[in-house]
Amino acid sequence: MFWQSVNMAWHAVTVNKLRTFLTMLGIIIGVVALIVLVSIADGATDSVTDEISGMGASYLTVSITDDKENPLRLSEMSDFAEPDEIQAVAPVSRTSVTAKNGYTSDTMTLIGTNGSYAQIQEMELAYGRFLMNADIENHTYVVVLTYDTAVELMGRADVTGETIALNGRSFLIVGVLSEESSSSLTGNTGFVSSSSDDDSDSTVTLEGYIPFSTMTRIADNILDITQFYASATDSETLDYAEAALTELLMDRFGEDEDAFSVTDQSQIMDTMTSVNNTMSLMIGGIAAISLLVGGIGIMNIMLVSVTERTREIGIRKAIGAKKGMIMLQFLIEALMVSFMGCMAGIGISWLILKAAGIFVDSMQFQMDMRVVWISVIFSGVIGIVFGLYPAGKAAAKKPIEALRYTG
Numbered sequence: 407m408f409w410q411s412v413n414m415a416w417h418a419v420t421v422n423k424l425r426t427f428l429t430m431l432g433i434i435i436g437v438v439a440l441i442v443l444v445s446i447a448d449g450a451t452d453s454v455t456d457e458i459s460g461m462g463a464s465y466l467t468v469s470i471t472d473d474k475e476n477p478l479r480l481s482e483m484s485d486f487a488e489p490d491e492i493q494a495v496a497p498v499s500r501t502s503v504t505a506k507n508g509y510t511s512d513t514m515t516l517i518g519t520n521g522s523y524a525q526i527q528e529m530e531l532a533y534g535r536f537l538m539n540a541d542i543e544n545h546t547y548v549v550v551l552t553y554d555t556a557v558e559l560m561g562r563a564d565v566t567g568e569t570i571a572l573n574g575r576s577f578l579i580v581g582v583l584s585e586e587s588s589s590s591l592t593g594n595t596g597f598v599s600s601s602s603d604d605d606s607d608s609t610v611t612l613e614g615y616i617p618f619s620t621m622t623r624i625a626d627n628i629l630d631i632t633q634f635y636a637s638a639t640d641s642e643t644l645d646y647a648e649a650a651l652t653e654l655l656m657d658r659f660g661e662d663e664d665a666f667s668v669t670d671q672s673q674i675m676d677t678m679t680s681v682n683n684t685m686s687l688m689i690g691g692i693a694a695i696s697l698l699v700g701g702i703g704i705m706n707i708m709l710v711s712v713t714e715r716t717r718e719i720g721i722r723k724a725i726g727a728k729k730g731m732i733m734l735q736f737l738i739e740a741l742m743v744s745f746m747g748c749m750a751g752i753g754i755s756w757l758i759l760k761a762a763g764i765f766v767d768s769m770q771f772q773m774d775m776r777v778v779w780i781s782v783i784f785s786g787v788i789g790i791v792f793g794l795y796p797a798g799k800a801a802a803k804k805p806i807e808a809l810r811y812t813g
Contacts, residue, residue, distance in 0.1 A: 740793025
């Protein structure tokens with residue numbers, strides 16, 4: 407009996423193909439919206455998380471917001487590296503300069519720091535060396551360039567020992583970062599070159615590193631330390647390092663916790679994850695409304711179908727069909743339309759995400775199977791909920807009245 411009801415339901419669904427397709431369209435649009443939007447949100451979340459992870463997860467960023475008229479000096483940096491939980495500290499200051507080599511000139515970002523910066527950021531060198539304590543102490547005019555900066559301004563990467571003019575001052579290039587370190591560190595603070603290679607449309611981020619002591623001489627607005635990085639001995643001791651650092655800063659700034667802030671990358675990642683999860687839920691909720699609209703379409707068409715097939719219902723009841731069998735047939739029809747629309751929506755979503763992955767290189771879009779199963783379950787629930795009333799109405803018809811119905 408069950409399979410007979412399935413066969414009859416399939417026949418009823420396929421008899422009017424256009425109407426069935428238009429009924430399915432609401433479910434298809436709802437499923438596509440749900441899967442595609444949530445997958446795009448997940449792809450954006452993964453991209454942001456990877457970028458934050460690439461910046462390093464076991465270091466702290468300290469920002470001084472109120473120096474109490476007692477600015478933090480470069481000579482005090484060693485005090486913050488004394489606790490056992492802290493491995494290294496590095497001051498950080500940024501300014502923009504005009505870099506010139508021969509006839510090549512462009513704007514770039516300079517970061518004033520010390521030798522520990524490379525250790526904290528886990529930077530690797532392709533050529534030469536990074537900044538040394540002697541550079542800091544002697545205020546030397548030396549610079550370490552990112553790989554792309556060296557190629558863009560100097561014409562090649564191996565340029566250690568050559569000089570470059572920064573705001574009219576001659577700097578000796580003592581090192582060049584590796585391509586991997588350059589790509590993971592630049593982009594957030596560096597200036598994008600206005601020129602690009604003839605064979606590529608990609609832009610180049612220009613960035614260099616000089617001694618912090620030298621930075622205070624060439625930049626009028628940088629005299630003292632307002633920000634520095636501190637690395638923990640390992641990721642497991644990051645919380646202890648933050649506590650030790652906070653204690654030192656509280657003592658330094660008169661127990662005023664508002665005079666500074668200490669943040670770490672894991673906090674940023676947790677915040678971003680929380681925000682993106684909320685966005686995914688909101689986007690999924692909005693997309694689910696489309697599925698509800700599709701369910702209303704199913705109920706509307708099923709009610710029309712019940713009216714059109716009143717005599718059929720009367721005949722089936724007259725020859726012994728039970729109320730439950732009539733109800734089951736129409737409920738199966740509603741579920742068929744709903745699931746067919748869901749399957750079509752999943753297929754279209756897969757194609758859209760594949761196409762998006764081809765045209766958008768910066769993010770990877772993958773179909774989340776959890777969302778797929780949610781779509782399937784939600785479509786089934788919609789088929790049942792919005793099919794129950796028409797099915798019940800069909801089953802409730804009296805045989806005599808149904809047979810007398812002329813339409």
